[in-house]
Amino acid sequence: MSAILRKSAKSSEILGAIKSVVGDEPANLHEPSFEGNELEYLKECIESTFVSSSGKYVDKFEDELAAFTSAKFAISVVNGTAALHLSLILSGVKPGDEVLVPALSFVATANAVAYCGATPHFVDSNYETLGLDANRLREYLRVETKMVNGYCVNKKTQRIIRAVVPMHTFGHPVDIDGVLTLASDFNLQLIEDAAESLGSLYRNRHTGTFGSFGVLSFNGNKTITTGGGGAILTNNEEFATKAKHMSTTARLKHNWEFKHDEIGFNYRMPNLNAALGCAQMEKLPEKLQAKKRLFHKYSEAFSGIKGVKIFVEPQGSNSNYWLQTLILSEDNLELRDEILEVTNAQKIMTRPIWTPLSELRPYFSSPSMKLDVVKSLEKRLISLPSSPSLSLEKHA
Amino acid sequence: MSAILRKSAKSSEILGAIKSVVGDEPANLHEPSFEGNELEYLKECIESTFVSSSGKYVDKFEDELAAFTSAKFAISVVNGTAALHLSLILSGVKPGDEVLVPALSFVATANAVAYCGATPHFVDSNYETLGLDANRLREYLRVETKMVNGYCVNKKTQRIIRAVVPMHTFGHPVDIDGVLTLASDFNLQLIEDAAESLGSLYRNRHTGTFGSFGVLSFNGNKTITTGGGGAILTNNEEFATKAKHMSTTARLKHNWEFKHDEIGFNYRMPNLNAALGCAQMEKLPEKLQAKKRLFHKYSEAFSGIKGVKIFVEPQGSNSNYWLQTLILSEDNLELRDEILEVTNAQKIMTRPIWTPLSELRPYFSSPSMKLDVVKSLEKRLISLPSSPSLSLEKHA
Numbered sequence: 001m002s003a004i005l006r007k008s009a010k011s012s013e014i015l016g017a018i019k020s021v022v023g024d025e026p027a028n029l030h031e032p033s034f035e036g037n038e039l040e041y042l043k044e045c046i047e048s049t050f051v052s053s054s055g056k057y058v059d060k061f062e063d064e065l066a067a068f069t070s071a072k073f074a075i076s077v078v079n080g081t082a083a084l085h086l087s088l089i090l091s092g093v094k095p096g097d098e099v100l101v102p103a104l105s106f107v108a109t110a111n112a113v114a115y116c117g118a119t120p121h122f123v124d125s126n127y128e129t130l131g132l133d134a135n136r137l138r139e140y141l142r143v144e145t146k147m148v149n150g151y152c153v154n155k156k157t158q159r160i161i162r163a164v165v166p167m168h169t170f171g172h173p174v175d176i177d178g179v180l181t182l183a184s185d186f187n188l189q190l191i192e193d194a195a196e197s198l199g200s201l202y203r204n205r206h207t208g209t210f211g212s213f214g215v216l217s218f219n220g221n222k223t224i225t226t227g228g229g230g231a232i233l234t235n236n237e238e239f240a241t242k243a244k245h246m247s248t249t250a251r252l253k254h255n256w257e258f259k260h261d262e263i264g265f266n267y268r269m270p271n272l273n274a275a276l277g278c279a280q281m282e283k284l285p286e287k288l289q290a291k292k293r294l295f296h297k298y299s300e301a302f303s304g305i306k307g308v309k310i311f312v313e314p315q316g317s318n319s320n321y322w323l324q325t326l327i328l329s330e331d332n333l334e335l336r337d338e339i340l341e342v343t344n345a346q347k348i349m350t351r352p353i354w355t356p357l358s359e360l361r362p363y364f365s366s367p368s369m370k371l372d373v374v375k376s377l378e379k380r381l382i383s384l385p386s387s388p389s390l391s392l393e394k395h396a
Numbered sequence: 397m398s399a400i401l402r403k404s405a406k407s408s409e410i411l412g413a414i415k416s417v418v419g420d421e422p423a424n425l426h427e428p429s430f431e432g433n434e435l436e437y438l439k440e441c442i443e444s445t446f447v448s449s450s451g452k453y454v455d456k457f458e459d460e461l462a463a464f465t466s467a468k469f470a471i472s473v474v475n476g477t478a479a480l481h482l483s484l485i486l487s488g489v490k491p492g493d494e495v496l497v498p499a500l501s502f503v504a505t506a507n508a509v510a511y512c513g514a515t516p517h518f519v520d521s522n523y524e525t526l527g528l529d530a531n532r533l534r535e536y537l538r539v540e541t542k543m544v545n546g547y548c549v550n551k552k553t554q555r556i557i558r559a560v561v562p563m564h565t566f567g568h569p570v571d572i573d574g575v576l577t578l579a580s581d582f583n584l585q586l587i588e589d590a591a592e593s594l595g596s597l598y599r600n601r602h603t604g605t606f607g608s609f610g611v612l613s614f615n616g617n618k619t620i621t622t623g624g625g626g627a628i629l630t631n632n633e634e635f636a637t638k639a640k641h642m643s644t645t646a647r648l649k650h651n652w653e654f655k656h657d658e659i660g661f662n663y664r665m666p667n668l669n670a671a672l673g674c675a676q677m678e679k680l681p682e683k684l685q686a687k688k689r690l691f692h693k694y695s696e697a698f699s700g701i702k703g704v705k706i707f708v709e710p711q712g713s714n715s716n717y718w719l720q721t722l723i724l725s726e727d728n729l730e731l732r733d734e735i736l737e738v739t740n741a742q743k744i745m746t747r748p749i750w751t752p753l754s755e756l757r758p759y760f761s762s763p764s765m766k767l768d769v770v771k772s773l774e775k776r777l778i779s780l781p782s783s784p785s786l787s788l789e790k791h792a
Contacts, residue, residue, distance in 0.1 A: 034442045042438045046430045051623040051672065052616020078474050078624065081662035107645055107656045114659045117513070220448020220666075227447040227666035228474065249503055255740055258750040260503045263510045263758045266477035270616075270623035276447065276668065344651055354654040362659045 011338045014308060014326075017301040018348060018384060021294070026347035027385035030221040030323065036283045041275035053248075055271030057278050062231070064281045069198075069206040071214065071233035073240035076269035076277070077247050080195040080217030080230035084112035084165070086243055086267060087213035087232055091189035093118050093162045098154055098367065100164040100188065102132045103356040103374045109167055109193050110357045110366075121154070121161060122358045122368035125377055129314045130169035130325075133373065134178025137164075140369045141186055152186040157367060163189035168197035168207050170383070171223075171322035172313055176202045176210050183211070191215065195230070198223050199288045199320035208233045213243075218273075223287055223322055223388075224280035226273040288320055290388035295321040297391060298384065307332040311381075326350075326382040333379045340382065353381040407734045410704060410722075413697040414744060414780060417690070422743035423781035426617040426719065432679045437671035449644075451667030453674050458627070460677045465594075465602040467610065467629035469636035472665035472673070473643050476591040476613030476626035480508035480561070482639055482663060483609035483628055487585035489514050489558050494550055494763065496560040496584065498528045499752040499770045505563055505589050506753045506762075517550070517557060518754045518764035521773055525710045526565035526721075529769065530574025533560075536765045537582055548582040553763060559585035564593035564603050566779070567619075567718035568709055572598045572606050579607070587611065591626070594619050595684045595716035604629045609639075614669075619683055619718055619784075620676035622669040684716055686784035691717040693787060694780065703728040707777075722746075722778040729775045736778065749777040 045051045058076055065074035077083050093099055095117025101109045103122035110120040123140075126133035145152050145161060152161045164183055166174040176192075183190040190211030194200070197207040198216055208214020214233035218226040232243050245251075250264025269277075298310045307329045313319035328335055336352065343350040356378060358368045441447045454472055461470035473479050489495055491513025497505045499518035506516040519536075522529035541548045541557060548557045560579055562570040572588075579586040586607030590596070593603040594612055604610020614625035628639050641647075646660025665673075694706045703725045709715035724731055732748065739746040752774060754764045 032445050032447060034445065038442050039439055042442070043435055046434050046438070049428050049430065050616075051428060052621055053624070054616075079662045107647075107654070107660070108662060111645070111659055111661070115511075220446075220450075225448055227668035228449070228662075228664070249507070251503075256736055256747040258503070259756065261757050263507055264503070265507070266475045266504060266624075268624070270669070272623035272672065273666070273668065340652055351652040360655065361657050 008338060010307070010335055011342050013305055014339055015342050015346070017305060018343060020301045021297045022348060022385045022390050027349060027390065028387060029349045029351055029383060029385060031387040031389060032220055032225040033287070033387065033389045034279070036279045038276055038279040041279050042272065045272050045275050051272040052270050053268055055274070057271050057274035058269060061274040061277040061281065064278065065216070065231055065233070068281065068284065069209055069233055071206070071209045072235040073233070073237065075232045075240060075243045075247060076274055077230050077232065077267040078269060079219065079228050080215055081108040081112055082265070082267040083215040083230035083232045084108060084191070084193065085115050086246055086265065087191045087215055088112055088116050088118070088163065089246065090239055090242055091163050091191055091212055093189070096159055097162040098157065098159045099162060100137065101357070102167050103358045103368065103371050104130065104169065104353060104377060105167045105193065105357060106195070106354060107357060107360065109165055110363055114362070118162070119159070120357065120363060120366050122366060122371065124369055124371045125373045126175065127373060129172055129174045130311070130377065131172065131174035132166040132179065134175045134182050137369070138182050145186070147187070150187055152188060154367060161186070161188065163191055165191045165193050167193035167195070168200055170311070170325055171197045171200045171320040172311070173197065173200050173202040173207050173317040173319065180210060194233070196222065196322045197320055199284065201318040203316055209235065212236065212239065218277060223291070223320055224277065224284055226269065226277040226280070229269050229273050229277060287388040290391045291321045291386065293391040294386060294388070295324060298324050302326070322386065324384040324386045326384055328380045328382070336379060336382060349385060351383045353378055353383070404734060406703070406728070406731055407738050409701055410735055411738050411742070413701060414739060416697045417693045418744060418781045418786050423745060423786065424783060425745045425747055425779060425781055427783040427785060428616055428621040429683070429783065429785045430675070432675045434672055434675040437675050438668065441668050441671050447668040448666050449664055451670070453667050453670035454665060457670040457673040457677065460674065461612070461627055461629070464677065464680065465605055465629055467602070467605045468631040469629070469633065471628045471636060471639045471643060472670055473626050473628065473663040474665060475615065475624050476611055477504040477508055478643070478661070478663040479611040479626035479628045480504060480587070480589065481511050482642055482661065483587045483611055484508055484512050484514070484559065485642065486635055486638055487559050487587055487608055489585070492555060493558040494553065494555045495558060496533065497753070498563050499754045499764065499767050500526065500565065500749060500773060501563045501589065501753060502591070502750060503753060503756065505561055506759055510758070514558070515555070516753065516759060516762050518762060518767065520765055520767045521769045522571065523769060525568055525570045526707070526773065527568065527570035528562040528575065530571045530578050533765070534578050541582070543583070546583055548584060550763065557582070557584065559587055561587045561589050563589035563591070564596055566707070566721055567593045567596045567716040568707070569593065569596050569598040569603050569713040569715065576606060590629070592618065592718045593716055595680065597714040599712055605631065608632065608635065614673060619687070619716055620673065620680055622665065622673040622676070625665050625669050625673060683784040686787045687717045687782065689787040690782065690784070691720060694720050698722070718782065720780040720782045722780055724776045724778070732775060732778060745781060747779045749774055749779070
């Protein structure tokens with residue numbers, strides 16, 4: 001029997017609820033929207049010829065990101081992966097180290113650790129935030145590690161666990177208080193993967209500004225886009241200077257000499273992409289409002305349907321609701337694939353959460369705590385069409 | 397005495413010759429120019445919302461690069477450094493290996509080797525090409541290496557020398573025949589760093605298409621620009637497929653699953669940048685003509701001045717003359733800094749060649765052959781304003 005024929009009364013009902021929000025037309029998971037000065041700023045780049053490594057938009061975009069997030073410094077780079085990589089290097093992650101990362105994340109979180117020659121060490125999630133469970137991680141570290149010369153050492157592998165990289169899943173802030181205490185108690189560098197959480201607050205403070213570094217992404221599927229892009233947030237001036245230096249081939253300032261004092265990277269964001277970012281920043285408050293409206297519409301549409309609900313931001317936080325998420329109750333797991341099939345067959349794009357990183361071939365042998373919550377969430381989460389335009393324009 | 401006061405009759409004469417070509421206005425070393433469909437294509441990206449990881453311009457740009465260079469495949473990426481990094485990985489360069497690179501190159505050539513956990517091994521230049529001297533490298537390898545199980549092993553370090561990365565300096569093709577024979581005799585993978593040589597031919601074949609991989613750059617200072625960008629050229633279908641896969645986080649194709657079978661990278665070029673590239677490609681033949689005209693103008697302007705000459709493309713090659721270069725005779729070395737000072741003081745940008753990579757802090761301890769020619773060239777070369785617009789428009 002084909003996927004469509006198998007559709008049950010329940011999945012019909014769910015498809016109906018989604019359509020009552022997004023309409024009957026095909027809907028992507030997340031589409032960027034450009035209602036502002038995008039074209040004007042791009043035109044200015046072309047006319048001035050500043051499209052590449054210099055130009056006013058890079059500085060402007062960085063200033064605006066810092067102002068919006070209240071981070072002291074923002075450094076724009078080619079993408080979120082590059083931002084993570086640099087943040088890990090500057091946090092002192094070295095070959096042979098381990099870094100604690102959520103098993104439930106986009107692969108970049110683990111890859112950036114691998115680029116440093118270090119090994120990701122996977123952490124289970126919490127039902128309330130979908131992100132790293134600080135309490136259970138604390139219990140795990142208490143048993144599995146020992147402090148040696150002030151460093152947290154994995155008893156099994158004898159490797160130093162240098163850092164922890166919580167990720168704010170779908171924009172929902174993790175338990176940052178819990179993570180901060182944990183990082184302090186076990187001497188771990190804290191890097192927040194805020195790739196999905198531009199606009200999300202934890203206790204009224206912007207995500208990505210609690211650790212040594214925060215990382216943003218401006219890929220096409222994010223709340224604002226620069227085509228490809230990312231940024232590093234930090235409150236530490238020395239880190240900021242160093243991040244800029246390392247993102248621009250570690251070249252020493254001179255009118256004509258080319259001297260580089262470290263193995264740097266070609267990670268700076270081109271002015272053309274930053275121009276797009278500046279225009280997008282101007283519309284960020286509207287986009288965030290649209291996303292919250294969309295959450296309310298979905299919540300209402302699903303309020304009468306048993307066994308499924310729309311995921312709600314954790315207590316104490318104000319989420320950007322980047323990706324709207326349906327969560328199935330334990331007795332409705334068989335619905336997941338059915339819903340994916342009936343929606344995608346009608347070009348209404350939905351998606352399960354990522355395959356846990358611990359189950360990807362390159363990370364089969366990486367250390368991991370027990371991932372009971374991740375395994376449960378994997379069967380129960382479905383991401384729904386979340387473009388701000390769905391509640392900005394025709395659907396408003 | 398200040399730099400300006402020290403100016404000799406000779407440096408005045410040289411400044412005059414440069415001004416006779418570029419005019420009295422400030423001139424950068426290389427500025428991009430946008431006389432084509434750039435704005436139209438950017439507009440199409442904004443209107444279609446395809447600015448990021450999907451969209452028609454990426455495929456179009458890759459097809460056009462392949463057609464122009466006659467490479468079977470072109471894979472666009474975020475920059476030339478990323479293209480080098482992926483090419484080295486796919487050539488089998490592993491941690492602990494050594495890779496032969498010219499000491500006279502932009503730092504990215506060595507950095508990409510370091511990203512692989514390998515060590516750059518520096519090679520001297522040839523006066524005729526400015527690039528890697530295949531004959532002297534052969535003599536050096538004969539003495540300093542031995543073949544072990546079919547691999548070229550450095551006798552001193554006991555490390556495998558896995559690959560050789562000649563770079564076509566300022567667009568001038570190296571002695572590719574010499575390098576090809578060398579690569580074959582010593583079982584070295586050949587990756588051509590053609591970052592500067594889009595449009596340059598060696599025996600009527602495009603640079604970057606002789607080795608396993610060729611690498612292009614579209615930074616703002618290159619013959620064509622995508623803001624930031626690069627590409628991998630290859631004639632090997634398996635390499636091409638693998639390069640695309642590795643540049644897009646090694647994600648396996650599926651409608652909704654996120655599975656990745658390797659530690660991949662976020663190196664793909666955004667559609668927005670590729671759109672710029674497509675418009676630039678349409679004007680590439682004109683830009684190349686303009687550059688050649690500029691070379692002739694400089695040659696003429698300097699024809700009567702003793703002790704300096706404009707660098708001429710090597711025999712058997714057709715150079716893109718990306719960067720016009722003045723070469724001082726051995727008895728005029730004291731002129732170099734004086735010329736740099738008087739020209740830059742008048743905002744006519746000139747530059748010496750890069751500091752040899754062997755003299756940069758991160759590479760102090762890297763192995764190296766004797767660099768007599770590099771040391772001589774370092775004192776004798778000055779790059780001149782080379783924008784195609786200098787002979788395209790008002791100066792035509």
